[in-house]
Amino acid sequence: MLSNLGNLFIFASILVSLTLIYNSIKEVNLNNNLISRNILNLSLFQIITVILSFITLLLAFIFSDFSLINVYENSHTAKPLIYKISGVWGNHEGSLLLWILILSLFSFLFLNFNKSNNKKFVLLTVIIQNILSLGFLIFLLTNSNPFAELYPVPKEGLGLNPILQDPALAIHPPLLYLGFVGSSIYFSAALASLISAQQGNNFVKSVKYWVIFSWSFQTAGILVGSIWAYYELGWGGYWFWDPVENSSLMPWFLMTALLHSLLILERKKGLYLWVITLSILTFTMSVTGTFLVRSGILNSVHTFANDPSRGMYILIFLSLMIFSSLVIFYKFAPVEKRNFEFLSKEFFILINNWFMIFFLIVVLIGTIYPIALEVLSQKKISVGPPYFNVVLAPFLIPFLFFLSYGPQSKWSSSKLVGLKKNLIIFISSIILTILFFYFSKMENIILNLIIIFSIYLILQSLGDLYVSFSKKSLNSFNTSGLSRIISHLGFGLLILFISFNSIFSVEYDLNLKKGGNKNIDNFKIKLIGLEYSNENNYSKVVGTVQVTNQNKKTSEILDPEIRIYKSPETITYEASIKSKILSDTYVTMTNLEGSEFYNIKFQNKPFMNLIWFSVMLIIMGGLLKFFERKTK
Secondary structure, eight states, rough: OOOHHHHHHHHHHHHHHHHHHHHHHHHHHOSSSOOHHHHHHHHHHHHHHHHHHHHHHHHHHTOTTBBHEEEEHHHHHTTTHHHHHHHTTTHHHHHHHHHHHHHHHHHHHHHHHEEEEESSHHHHHHHHHHHHHHHHHHHHHOOTTTTTOSSSSSOOOOOGGGGGOOOOHHHHHHHHHHHHHHHHHHHHHHHHHHHHHHHHHHHHHHHHHHHHHHHHHHHHHHHHHHHHHHHHHSSSSSEEEEEEEEHHHHHHHHHHHHHHHHHHTTTTTHHHHHHHHHHHHHHHHHHHHHHHHSOOSSSSSOOOOOOOOHHHHHHHHHHHHHHHHHHHHHHHHOOOOOOOOOSHHHHHHHHHHHHHHHHHHHHHOOOOOHHHHHHHHOOOOOHHHHHHHHHHHHHHHHHHHHHHHHGSSSOOOOOOOOOHHHHHHHHHHHHHHHHHHHOOOOOHHHHHHHHHHHHHHHHHHHHHHHHHHHHGGGGGEEEEEEHHHHHHHHHHHHHHHHHHHHHHHEEEEEETTTTTTEEETTTTEEEEEEEEEOOSEEEEEEEEEEEEETTTEEEEEEOOOOETTTTTTTEEEEOOOEEEEEEEEEEEEEEEETTTTEEEEEEEEEEEHHHHHHHHHHHHHHHHGGGOOOOO
């Protein structure tokens, strides 16, 4: 029943997309500048059919309809409702349907918000967006159908991967998809803009808020994924340069560069083609990340199962998308004159754009190189934190400087301003860092410089924030660049707290049996006891671990768990975390087979909550851009 209904809605979506594309092509060259009611109705009907197909799959998961292979492989009757729902996108087929839903939703919203804009530009955007939707709908129907049936119908499902059974993972993919797939609309708009010659400020007005929206959700998705990795995987970290983590970070670099470039194009000509290029590259990189995840060529904790046919389809689709974009760019790109004053605000924005492109290339090489090496030489290697830290850290120093000083410069002027104030702030940053490291005895030069410049960015941002709230500018509060100030402050704090975290984190591995204890440096760790119990979907061993800081004479009790899941049969190790404002105490426990000893991994992780807070500030700054009035 639900299988037939779901397939019917997918077929209807394909037919409506084809009809919408056909009617839009017919109407695009008509002389009037009004988009017909027929186009608007078709767009509405299209989003309704996609939403209904998604709701059908959602109902199948909620009511455990194991006649669908997708539900059978990714759900179980004993699962809590939240994990039945998140099971919809916790697999390849369901997440692809979510991808299509967001593609269609953005097409519908763009059409309705811009229906009074240049008709040719809007309809071309809708055509390109629907071609993308059609490509993914065909992929869904032919290779990844979430409504494929199973017979005979089993009484019970295999269950969702236990590490995905987490509230953060329930919202992480939708947030990322709003960022990933959200970039499709300015990809389509960029190509439509080239064809229709919709340039400059008109193009900015059409895409600016879509860029802010997708960037904000992409950032939030990365944050939630980092928090999940921190407490769920039991590794004690928030970023591992995992290939799939990188696939979400790479489009973020491009979105950030695009967001800043739009500020220039909003005020003057000369950067139109660069903005178009970034718009095209952002969605291209999103689809590239999708190819890496769906093809199974990456070895990661959260890639989908290996399926070469899926990877081949996406690779062909990606190739056609890139080739078509290049043809359109070559044919329609206008000749552009650029004239930016040296040391002007435009100059600093472009410099930081190039830093973003450099960071992207470094991460892309670190992600792709192991794959290429394995294909060419059959050798398997992994590229981890040492590569990224060594290559990226030195370039973070000038990037922080330009990020700090750039906003103090003037538009279209090479005149240096505020040199005395900037020098005072910079010297203050050096003094604070010297004082700090005098007590901490940290001798890493690169890390010292990163901390100096992150403090410089923080002090600059706080100074700008003070000016924004001063009585003199209170009346122009919304036009004072508050969005930029908050985001830059958040970024400075993020780099500072990550640096401190890397310096002061401590980690110990020790083997204890029940009642045993060990003294390591300032800490005494004791395994007080073990408790066994059964839950609905798993049984567990809970350890009671006492951690005593002998210097501070404080003691904490933590309860790490070993969980044995029934469906599917899996063992997971759940961290116990005592979280405070300035530091976290982090303990995991694993059993040593054939022994009464347990491996206890103890970590003290400083400034974790402040790292999360810093990213929230960055997101808040982006969202504030929706409410800022344009300034000259």
